[in-house]
Amino acid sequence: MSKMQRIGVLTSGGDAPGMNAAIRAVVLTASQYGLEVIGFRHGFNGIFQRDFQLLQSTDVRQISHLGGTILKSARCKALPQPGGAELAAQILHELGIDALLVIGGDGSFRGCMALSHYYQGQIVGLPGTIDNDLDGTDLTIGFATALQTALDAIDKIRDTADAFERTFLVEVMGRHTGYLALSAGIAGSAEQIICPEYGETVDVADIAADIRSYQQQHGACSYIIVLAETMYPAGAAALAQELSVQSDTECRAVVLGHLQRGGSPVGSDRILATKLGAYAVEQLMAGHAHLMMAGEQAGQAVLFPLSLTGAQHKKADPFLLAWQDRVLQQHKAT
Amino acid sequence: MSKMQRIGVLTSGGDAPGMNAAIRAVVLTASQYGLEVIGFRHGFNGIFQRDFQLLQSTDVRQISHLGGTILKSARCKALPQPGGAELAAQILHELGIDALLVIGGDGSFRGCMALSHYYQGQIVGLPGTIDNDLDGTDLTIGFATALQTALDAIDKIRDTADAFERTFLVEVMGRHTGYLALSAGIAGSAEQIICPEYGETVDVADIAADIRSYQQQHGACSYIIVLAETMYPAGAAALAQELSVQSDTECRAVVLGHLQRGGSPVGSDRILATKLGAYAVEQLMAGHAHLMMAGEQAGQAVLFPLSLTGAQHKKADPFLLAWQDRVLQQHKAT
Amino acid sequence: MSKMQRIGVLTSGGDAPGMNAAIRAVVLTASQYGLEVIGFRHGFNGIFQRDFQLLQSTDVRQISHLGGTILKSARCKALPQPGGAELAAQILHELGIDALLVIGGDGSFRGCMALSHYYQGQIVGLPGTIDNDLDGTDLTIGFATALQTALDAIDKIRDTADAFERTFLVEVMGRHTGYLALSAGIAGSAEQIICPEYGETVDVADIAADIRSYQQQHGACSYIIVLAETMYPAGAAALAQELSVQSDTECRAVVLGHLQRGGSPVGSDRILATKLGAYAVEQLMAGHAHLMMAGEQAGQAVLFPLSLTGAQHKKADPFLLAWQDRVLQQHKAT
Amino acid sequence: MSKMQRIGVLTSGGDAPGMNAAIRAVVLTASQYGLEVIGFRHGFNGIFQRDFQLLQSTDVRQISHLGGTILKSARCKALPQPGGAELAAQILHELGIDALLVIGGDGSFRGCMALSHYYQGQIVGLPGTIDNDLDGTDLTIGFATALQTALDAIDKIRDTADAFERTFLVEVMGRHTGYLALSAGIAGSAEQIICPEYGETVDVADIAADIRSYQQQHGACSYIIVLAETMYPAGAAALAQELSVQSDTECRAVVLGHLQRGGSPVGSDRILATKLGAYAVEQLMAGHAHLMMAGEQAGQAVLFPLSLTGAQHKKADPFLLAWQDRVLQQHKAT
Known part of the structure; x- marks a missing residue:
């Protein structure tokens, strides 16, 4: 990991409001470390198709308020194919990508795990999904x-x-x-x-x-x-x-x-996305982010193993679940 | 029309944002003429079921921004029944309702026509429907x-x-x-x-x-x-x-x-509703509003025969229809 | 006017939501006539500074919902200077601009009048201002x-x-x-x-x-x-x-x-802007739009002399002015 | 605390979006315990002026989406006066109010402390302020x-x-x-x-x-x-x-x-308000909420001493503060 120079970023799976704010934070933070950022388009497909663009500060100046993702998103059929992960890793190596940031959900993170068997760089996940169904973070970007x-x-x-x-x-x-x-x-x-x-x-x-x-x-x-x-x-x-x-x-x-x-992300999504994007790059530089997801728990940015993000079914707030049920029961009782 | 003292108002058919602003304008304007306003609830049903309330200025102070209708709405099964219109007219007479304002669409106006065979007071329509499918007004309240x-x-x-x-x-x-x-x-x-x-x-x-x-x-x-x-x-x-x-x-x-x-009405709907509500009451007082709809054409409040509001199929803007089609055709041509 | 081939468009004065939808309509309509569209940036300054860009259909695909203006706006100090209008006209001629569309308000239209003394092509105005203070159109784009x-x-x-x-x-x-x-x-x-x-x-x-x-x-x-x-x-x-x-x-x-x-334009502003942008180009092609503003009156697109758009003080709706006053007076009376 | 039968609730200080959702939750939860809820109007003034209303489930059915507060708010001049807190306590006792819930900010909680010297019932605070300047809760209702x-x-x-x-x-x-x-x-x-x-x-x-x-x-x-x-x-x-x-x-x-x-509260404010309103009543019934604020920390409803809510200056997120500063510094450096 010595001398990280170029990192890749992509958005994958169902789009979620706030993905652009995460991209912006990644680019602005990377810029502080002198890192070059390559944005792959259409999720993992951008790797296979060598469809990418250099992302500089000026490219991300006014994107945080936009819904969707400037990098486009997609499900990728090539990655799960036999030889897919190997090929993707090879292309990343060819392009000199020292680390890869993936903004997406459950399926995208499984793609990361597959890729990790062949790719030498760090892979870091950012939780981007409206479903808030990932363990390891209180909220996902877009929820x-x-x-x-x-x-x-x-x-x-x-x-x-x-x-x-x-x-x-x-x-x-x-x-x-x-x-x-x-x-x-x-x-x-x-x-x-x-x-x-x-x-x-x-x-x-x-x-x-x-x-x-x-x-x-x-x-x-x-x-x-x-x-x-x-x-x-x-x-x-x-x-x-x-x-x-x-x-x-x-x-x-x-x-x-x-x-x-869709829609312009609300304030808290933009803030969460900014925080996690910045944190992910910092942890990357510190060298301990490999196969981790950058999440937030109790207001603190944290790392959580990517492999465990989908392990349990994250449950909705038990306090509110119980309260709502009592309100409903009371109508029955009356 | 000598000595109008008490008028009725109701909202009928599919609810449309701005109905409340119309009710407010009716009440505030009626108050200028010393008229009492009776609000019937659930459309024409409120007549049959004698379900109504006195509406005073304070009752309508902060309602214009609310979606839906404070008088509730409904389709009325009783009115089209044999004897229905006659019964409704009789109740209106009993209640001393000198004129009736109906905020609704096509079907509601047909109800007005039926009622007019038996009811002695003026009946005035206000165009309230999101469909903008009524002739006689450029726009309907709610569109x-x-x-x-x-x-x-x-x-x-x-x-x-x-x-x-x-x-x-x-x-x-x-x-x-x-x-x-x-x-x-x-x-x-x-x-x-x-x-x-x-x-x-x-x-x-x-x-x-x-x-x-x-x-x-x-x-x-x-x-x-x-x-x-x-x-x-x-x-x-x-x-x-x-x-x-x-x-x-x-x-x-x-x-x-x-x-x-649903939803809080946008500015233009609240303004249109206010204008038509005020105008309808003024025309009522002037005595020439019977079986007319209060609409707006070219910025001017106007009366239009209720019986003709559904006569033609109001067409969308021909200029924009043609333009959109040419844009589409051009893609084909290319 | 024989063989119009290239037209210019600019946004000038205070920005107004809907300007982008007008630009889109201009470009899509021009494209139907095989016209090239040159967008000058920062209002009339873009002429003086030769700061412009070719605008094609793909450039305006997703801009109608954006506030502000993709062409930027500005007040222009150079145009009213002695020799300013002459210089601007000369540059427009050099660039082969056969006609100029200006989206703006009162001050921008005065700039058009000045320019017209030296410029040979047609000049057409589009009413873009949140103030709705232009005669010749019921509403301005942005209001x-x-x-x-x-x-x-x-x-x-x-x-x-x-x-x-x-x-x-x-x-x-x-x-x-x-x-x-x-x-x-x-x-x-x-x-x-x-x-x-x-x-x-x-x-x-x-x-x-x-x-x-x-x-x-x-x-x-x-x-x-x-x-x-x-x-x-x-x-x-x-x-x-x-x-x-x-x-x-x-x-x-x-x-x-x-x-x-600021803000994403509401529906009616996008529609008005689309209609006037399309209409302006059509009238330009028909050859009778010179020094006219494309406005809308009573739902119809119309031309109105640019020189008269600021002649009178356009008044707010007299019906509503009077009604609001009576409501206020009634509180005093009580 | 044996036999709690009637509780009071009021909103005090600057209004904050979500106060109504908190009132609703208090009433619906109290109803589960058979508690009567008395809503005092205009903050603590409602106590002094005996200006209150019984709040039942039907009164709070559709209030959560409304900005402001159905109980009105105010700063209270009477409470800090000599004898003020004593008089308020006396009136609460007379009215048989067994516990008091106060939705407000710093100043309102100081009022609670003063009142507690004379009032025998439990006093519980709910953090309602757009400033998010209270210790003991991650977020305040309205922020x-x-x-x-x-x-x-x-x-x-x-x-x-x-x-x-x-x-x-x-x-x-x-x-x-x-x-x-x-x-x-x-x-x-x-x-x-x-x-x-x-x-x-x-x-x-x-x-x-x-x-x-x-x-x-x-x-x-x-x-x-x-x-x-x-x-x-x-x-x-x-x-x-x-x-x-x-x-x-x-x-x-x-x-x-x-x-x-103002404004209709966003989702997270309504949820927080609902949770804290419900939790406050539950803790009241459990008997350990006196002079505590019901807050939320790391997703859990918690109690926090009212007396400490304003003790420190709650700081904004240090991670984001530092990041934003580095972004700014970088522009300087370049």
Whole structure:
């Protein structure tokens, strides 16, 4: 690692608001050490296709507020192929890349692990995903913005739900964790939240009974259910229809979908991205970042083994999970 | 019309941002004439169920910025029933309601026409619908906010579409007119807009060819199609899948749905609603507003016969329709 | 005008949201006619300094949603100098610029008039200013966004004003017209609006009396005054202090200032800019646009003599001015 | 503490977005324990004036998204008077208030300490202030929203600053801590941040030199300075003027002022407020919350002595402070 001169950076997997702020911080920090930064485009594909650009301070001056990623993103089919990681490592060596920073999620980090068998330089991960489903960091880059996007939608839907005293089912992303669903639901005063932490299956009759007992208690009123994306395989529309029948109320579904990935990052995402980007480069220079993810825990930047970031299912806040459940139960009890 | 003393107001049909600003203006203006304002709740249902409240200046002080409607809205099943209009008229007479203001869309205005056969007071309509599908007014209350909501979503989706150089299909509301689709598409720099004004049917092969030729010209890049809600009966998801196959690109669908109805109204909606609410009451006092809609044309508040508001299919801006088409055609030509 | 081949475009004066959408429309439309578009940077300075760039379709693909202007803006000191206009014309001729499009306001259009004495090509103006103070167009590009920015601020200030039942003075831009003040005030349910249309001077004692009588009527409550920027030369802070003393309430000032110029343009600004940019190029090709501004009146794109755009003081909506005044007077009367 | 039956809640001091979500959580949680909740209006004044209301679940159904506070806020002059705390305690006893929850900042918590000498019930604080200047909690309720408001303004100002390549000075709140200034500055890619953590005085010549050397390095470009409110007693406008002279660039000031206090709370503020409101009531029931503040540290709800919340000057993130400084220094060095 003596004499690090040139590092690579790429964004991979689902894009997340804040990735650009991370790129900016990487470049500005690298510049302090006299490091050259090469940005690969379209995730790991940029390595295979030798599609890259030199990133200098002026290139990243006004990018932090932009959604998406100036380096583009993609899933890479070549890396998991037999010989893929070996080839990528070879190209990185040819290009004189002394270390590689990968901003992405679970799948991207598995790509890093594969690459590490052949690549000699340090590989450091930065947690960039709206799902907040990585262990080793309190929050991932992009989560706070996605929460805000989901919340803005729920606030708007509440207006209509209130005007018509209607039930709405709002499906949010989050993959295997209910972090986004719970957060958006709590913030949006959702009457009910359906996410994996409350159990893997959805009991439609039970929910229909909840709606009815809530409306018996409060009179005709809006009722918003936030649904984590994996919970009802037949889809939110099907669940809404089923609930309409079983609860004898009018229930509509809204699937937020890909609009949750975009948008100008909120303040906390830009700050987190800046911090982790800076920290990652510093730790790289200090030489102990190899196969680590730069995360933040309790306000402190920390390193965490990349191999463990997806080991457990990160759980949403148990305090809030329990509280929301008690609020719901109380309506039943009354 | 001698001695008008008490008027009724209600919001009916799909809620639209700005309805509250209209209610405020009605109340503040009525107060200048010493009129009492009775707000019926849940649209025409509030008449049948005698569910109403006195609205005074203090009740409407801080409501203009709120989405939805403080009077609630609903479709009314009782009014179109045999004897329904007669009963409603009778109740209005009993309550001493000298005139009725109805904030809503097409269907609500048909309700007004029915009611007018039995009700002796003036009936005035205010155009409240996000679809901007009423003749007699340049814009309806709620359209500008719905446009902004759709545009914010498209801007976010563009981030992701750009990061992945992917095709997205965004379905927006608008009923039988492409006003919202065209406006959101132009504002969002959509590569393509599919709305009734361009023809009633969707030629999937044609669109797939457009995508391919655009990407041949520009290289891999995002491609956003705004789709008016009525255009593809099988749904946006089905169309996206079909396009993926035929264009050999990855095409995803996002259906904005009910989130387009809510939200704090943008400035122009609050101003339009204020103006029309004030104007409607003034014209009521002047005695020539019966069965008229208060609209705005070329910046001037005007009256327009309620019976004609749905007569034609209001068309989206022909200049922009033609321009957008030429832009699209040019990509084909190249 | 035979064989127009190359046109120039520049943005000048105070920047306004939507300028980029206008540039995009100019380029896309010019491309339909096979015209080359040269973008001068920093307003007219770009001519003098030969600081320009070729603008092609790909350069303007994703710019409509951006605030500011990709061509930069500036006030130009060289143009009004003796010999300035002559020199600019000479450079334009040298560069083979067959026509010039200027997106800006009053001052920029005076620059166009000066240039026209020496320049042989057509000169066309596009109304780009947040002040909406140009005759010949219902709205200027940027006004709707500035209104929304001011309104968002007023909505936030209302929260605090309500919590503390306090008086706030919010100063907005608008130069010599009260268009922005009236619009923001009506939309924000301001209790009072101080703008030139109500008289050129501010009677502090009168306003203080208004505050007191309003609070006598409504009890302790928030009271928001929107102040047009030119109305109180000593500044909003001084006026707030004076009002605090004379009304014996706590009055605070917030000066929105330059944040009103920025931000992603709202939908209607992007649409207006697109329409006028396209229309200007079309009229240029048709040969009758020289020294005209492309504006919109009653939904139709129109040409209007550049020389007359600043002739009168465009007045804010008389209906709303009168209505707001009656609402205020009624509080006094009670 | 046996048989707690009725608790009081009030919001005090500067309002902060999220206070309503805290009130909602207090009421919903209290309801689980069968506690009656009395909301005092206008801070501690509501006690003295016996101005209060019973708060039930239905009263707080749709309040979390609202800025301000439904209980109003105020500074209270009566409490610090001789005999004030004694009288307040007496009234609380008369009203049968078994415990009091105070949502506010530093000054409000000092009021709690005073009250505790006479009042027998538990007193619990909830950190509600946009300044994030309380020890014992990572974040205060309202900070995240104020950061977003400041950031939105900076993003808009950047548009104009970029268009004109101008220097802007943006003054943000924060009282004696630079938390808000640093956060908004980092998130907004501010070229410079002036806050107490970098030293108590402002060296104008030094900053002017920074601006010049930055623009020598980058060419003409925007330069944004975020200024913490206490740093330049003569005011931001005076500093801007001084900088204009000394740096020979055009420097403008924007003072965000009170608009930073308002607005619909962002997701993380609503979640924090919900969590702390719920936790405070639970700890009250458990009997160990007296004279404690309910805060959050490292994701865990915790109790922290009220008397120590203002003991130290809470410092902004040292990692980011140092990083931002190195970025600035590097421009000098170059």
